[in-house]
Amino acid sequence: MEDKDVTRIHGPEHWAAGPAAAGRPGALTLAHPQPSLLDPRVASLSAVLDLVRTGRAVTRSQLEVLTGLGRKLVSLRISELAEVGLVDESGRGPSTGGRAPRRLRFVAEAGHVLVAHFGATAAGLAVADLSGRIVAQTRVAHSIGEGPAAALEVAFDAWDGLLDARQVRAPVWGIGIAVPGPVEFSTARLVSPPIMPGWHEFPIRQQVQERYDAPVWVDNDVNAMALGELRVGEAAGVQDFLYVKVGTGIGAGVVSRGGLHRGGQGVAGDVGHIAIREHVGIVCRCGKTDCLEAVAGGGALLAAAGRAARDGASPVLAERLASTGELTVEDLRFAAEHGDTVGLALLTRSGRLVGEMLAAIVNFFNPSLIVVGGQVAEAADVLLAGVRQSVYERSLPLATRDLRIVRSLHSQVAGVTGSAFTVIDELFSPGVLDRWLGDGSPAGRPELSATA
Ligand SMILES: [Zn+2]
The missing domain is CATH 1.10.10.10 (Winged helix-like DNA-binding domain superfamily/Winged helix DNA-binding domain)
Known part of the structure; x- marks a missing residue:
């Protein structure tokens, strides 16, 4: 029996008291x-x-x-x-x-959940009911590099507007925020995020709780996307799968035995900073060299596309750059689809490198499904083809025998819905449920999201 083992290792006194023991010196709480x-x-x-x-x-x-x-x-x-x-x-x-x-x-309408899913360059803001159904949402362009105060302002404005417009009367039961950086899930704080100046250790939870008086959970954006795919997307009903986001950066969410695996500190799946096999000498924004993301991520692809446009290697990209002044992932897709060799080569190489990283993880984790999403992956079939080729070539035959690799159809929806489930899963987990059910609602109980 599993619980007997736990008893033997830790001694019953540590957990018998449950959440009420929080804050007591020497007490271990789960x-x-x-x-x-x-x-x-x-x-x-x-x-x-x-x-x-x-x-x-x-x-x-x-x-x-x-x-x-x-x-x-x-x-x-x-x-x-x-x-x-x-x-x-x-x-x-x-x-x-x-x-x-x-x-x-x-009774899903008994309460509401507020959601903010931040990517590097855009944010999805929503109000969901307790079943995870999105009842109102909006999407705004926003650079996460502007810092936490600006991002929270964006979220507050959007939520207040959505609540007003929908005339939502049921109270806010919880708030879920997803950000494109490494989050320590228990404290809801980012730790040294590479692309997010000002966010390191910023007290997101406290700031949001002060305004809405409800429990707040913060997670990595890709974890939220994986959770969304698990609940309502491509991975519904799948027990073991990987969600890989190829956007400006690269990251993965790991679902094991039907649940999100965050790891010890919350950074499981941060695969963008795994070194590729070639030594290309490119310094990543994290400070290390030859990270996958620094070579195959959307930011790296657009930088390379810009060089090709300017030095004449790609007439198609040069024309797009001249007309808009800035290349986007959409331009890269357009170039590849129109036979531009630079665009094709960049996306194919990105797919191949992502696939090589995944091949190692497939051997290690043995998922039955890989969902590839994010702005770059969604724009380009050629990238998915590169991923598939590398994974099937380089993984063990048994690990790939029943492995499906599919593209996410709605990764923005998955991100927003997944962020709602981050909250819902916590509110209805036995340990948290026990603390509020007697009062009938977790609204006005911000301390429910604090675990330490
Ligand atoms: Zn890196």
Whole structure:
């Protein structure tokens, strides 16, 4: 039994007290205690709520089968959830012959979640309900390099506008922010982000909590995209997959056994700064040499495209540059599609290098799916072809036998939706749920997102 092992290693005194022990000297608290470590009431409440809110159970008898709980206990848990307005039982469910049973419905509109998904050059801002459905959203051009105060201003303006326009009355239950840099998930702080001056250790959570009085979680932008693909996108139902973003930079999100794997500090999947095999001597913005991102990322591709436009190597790119004054990923796609050898070579090489990095990870992690997204990948089929070729050539046959490599169809949607699920997953995790369910709502409880 797993919980017995935990007991033996740490001693029961560390976790038996649960979240209430936070802040006590010497006490070890778990951010998300396993259900088996929790009080059985909380574990069963959480299990019942999960089944109802994900639509896997719509009747009491389905809950009995899926949870293994008896009829009385299921009934008790439903009453508790109905009392706080999270589950509604007024409709009728599917009949199996006799009178149709009452249908259980998760009350997704009981609260709202605010979302900001920042990329390097644009941000998606949204309001979601508790099922992760986006009820209002907007997208604005914004450079993350302008610093945290400017970014939060963008988010605050957008959220206030969206809430007003939709006349959203239900309270804000939580806020999810995704940023293109390494985030320590437990403290919600960025640590030495390469492209984000002013963001190092900036207290994002505190600033946002002060304004909206709700718990706040901050994650890496690619982790949020992976979570979005898992819940509503290309990877729905897949247990082990990688999401790779090729945008201005390069990063990956790792989903293992159906859950996001953030790693010890939250930087799992930061693959853009893995060194490529060739020694090209290019210094990355992180300060190291020959990082994948510095050679194959969108920023590097556009810099190379600009050089080719100016020195006459690419007439197509030169023409695009002359007409707009600045090359974009779209120009690169246009050049490649019109047979421009420079554009084609740049995108093919990028795909090949990303694929070589992925081949090593495929052997190590054995995903059954790789979803490739981000601005550059989405613009260019030729890049995906390069990725596929390298991965299939260089990975173990067994690791690639059933491996699919697909392009993300809606990576902006995945990012925004995933950021909503960052919050929803935390709010409904047993350890956090236990702390607010008695009050009926996590609104006005910013301390719920603090784990230390
Ligand atoms: Zn680097």
